[in-house]
Amino acid sequence: MTQSDFITSDSIRSDFSAAMSAMYRDEVPAYGTLMRLVARVNEEVLAADPEMRERLAVTDSLERISEERHGAIRLGTAQELSTMRRVFAVMGMHPVGYYDLSTAGVPVHSTAFRPVGDARLKINPFRVFTSLLRLDLIKDEVLRNEAADVLSKRKIFTDGALALVEKAERQGGLDRQDAERFVEEVLQTFRWHDKAIVSADMYERLHNAHRLIADVVSFKGPHINHLTPRTLDIDQVQERMPGEGIAPKAIVEGPPARRCPILLRQTSFKALEEAVSFRDAGGSWRSGSHTARFGEIEQRGIALTPKGRALYDRLLNEARQRCRPAADGSNTSEYEAALAEAFRAFPDDWNAIRRHGLGYFTYSLTAEGQRRKRIDMDLEAAIDAGLVRFDPIVYEDFLPVSAAGIFQSNLGDDATQEFVASPNQKMFERELGATVLDEFTHYAGIMRASLDRCLRHGGFAAAAAE
Ligand code: OOG
Ligand code: NI
DSSP: OGGGGEEEEHHHHHHHHHHHHHHHHHHHHHHHHHHHHHHHHHHHHHHOEEEEHHHHHHHOOOOHHHHEEEEEEEEHHHHHHHHHHHHHHTTTOEEEEEEGGGGGGGOEEEEEEEEEEEEEHHOOOEEEEEEOOGGOOOOOOHHHHHHHHHHHHHHHHOOHHHHHHHHHHHTTTTEHHHHHHHHHHHEEEOOOSBOSOOOOHHHHHHHHOOOHHHHHHHHSSSSOOOOEESSSOHHHHHHGGGGTTBBBBOOSSSSSSSSBBBSSEEEOOOEEEEEEEOOOSSSSSEEEEEOOOOOOEEEEEEOOHHHEEEHHHHHHHHHHHOOOTTTTSTTHHHHHHHHHHHHGOOOSSSHHHHTTTOOEEEEEEHHHHHHHHOOOOOOHHHHHHSSSEEEEBOSSSHHHHHHHHHHHHHHHGOOOOOOOOOOHHHHHHHHHHHHOOOOOHHHHHHHHHHHHHHHHHHHOOGGGGO
16 A cells, blocks of 8 residues: 555545535435525626636635535544544544633534645635533533533444544554545434434433533534535625524624625524434333524635634624624624624724734735846835735634624524633643644734745845734
8 A cells, every 4th residue: 555545535535525515415315405595696696796706716725615615513522522633633633722612501522623724724614613522511510410411421433433543643644545444434423313312301310410411421423513515695695594594693793794704794593493312211212302403504705813813802892792693584684783893993995904913914916027027126015016915814724702602593592601700721632632723823824924935936025014
C-alpha cells in the first residue's frame, strides 16, 4: 500500500457530508423542502447580483455554496469526544474554537470540527458543531451518577468504524474501498434511534433536570440534530418558509441585514415531536415522544478581527439591552429596529471595514497587476491603481449567543435555566485529548499568506502589508 493509493481526507469528507445529507433528508423530510427553497433563493440572488457572482467566482467559492452545510451533535462523555476527534481527523476535520454555553443556560461546552486552510475549505467546508454534556452542572447527585452510569455503558461507534480509524491512523490514510466502508460505518453513529436506552421514568427525571440531558443520555447514539444549508439571502428564506409549510423561529440570530454581511446570521424551524419508545423494567416497550431534531439555515459573512468582534459584541449587547426578543415573535419588528439602529456604528462598506482593521480579507493581483513586472508602490496605492484586489474571508465558525438562541428555541423557550457561568477550556481540551485551534490566528494566517503571495509576484513595498 503506497500513499498514492489513499483517497484524500477532503474527498472522504465530501462523501461523508453527502451521505449525511441524504440520510437526514430521508429521516426529516422538511430538511429536503428547506434545501430546495435555499437552492431556489440562491439561484435568484446570483442572477440578480452579478457582482456577488463574480466575487464568488474569482475566489473559487461559487461551487461550494450549494454543497455547503453544517451539522450538530451532542456527546455524553470525554471518551466519546476524544474518539470523535479521531474519526473527524480521518476526514480532515479538526477542532476549532471553544464555546461555553453554560452562560446561556445550556449545560454543554463545544467546539466545531471543520477543515482548516483555504484550499481544503474550498473543496468542501463541512463542519460539525460538537457539544459535550456537562454532567458536573447537574445538581442532583443521584441523577448525575445514574446518567454517568448509562453513558459509560453505551457504545456510539460500530466496531467497523473504530477498526478503520485505527487503520487510517496506522497507515496515514485509507484506500477507496476502506474509505467507502468508513463513511458507511461512521454514518451509523449519527442515525436516529426511536428506541430509548432508558425507562420512561428515567427519561422524565432527566428531562426535568434539563431537556438536553434527556436528549444526550436517553439514546444509543448522538443523532445528528440538524443540518444547515448556507443561503445567500436569509431574510428571503425566512419570509418564504411559511409558504412551504415550515414555521421559522421568531427572529434571525446574529447581526442585522446589511450590504456587507458580517459573521453569521441564522434562523431555524422548531424541533419536531417524534415518536419514541422506552424500555420498562419488565422489558416491554412503552410509547412516548421526544423533541430534538430541527432545521436551520444560515448566511455567512466576513470573518471579523478581534477588534471587529469586540465591536460586534458591544453592538449586539446594546440592541438586546434595548429590546430582548420574545420567543413568541410579539416584538420582532421592535427588536429588528433596535438591532439596525445599534449596528449603524459598524461600517457597511468593504473598504471601510478593511481600513478600520475590523475584518479579514484575502489579497490578490488583478489581471493588470499580474502583467506588471514590478509594482513600485505600497499596498494601498496598488489597490487604488486597480493592481491588487481584496475579498472578504468568509466566517467559518459559530457564535455563542446565536447558538444559545438556537438551542433555546428548540429546547422549548420555557426551559431557560440558570447555570453558574463556568467556561472551562482547559477541561474541555483534556476531554478532547487535544487543544482547539484559535480561529483568529487561523484567519490572520490566511490573510497573511495571501499578502505574501501578492508580495512575491508584485514585489510592492512590504511596509504596506503590515
Ligand atoms: C447546537 C446548536 C448550535 C449553531 O449553528 O450555532 C449550532 C445544538 O443544538 O446542538 O448548531
Ligand atoms: Ni447549527
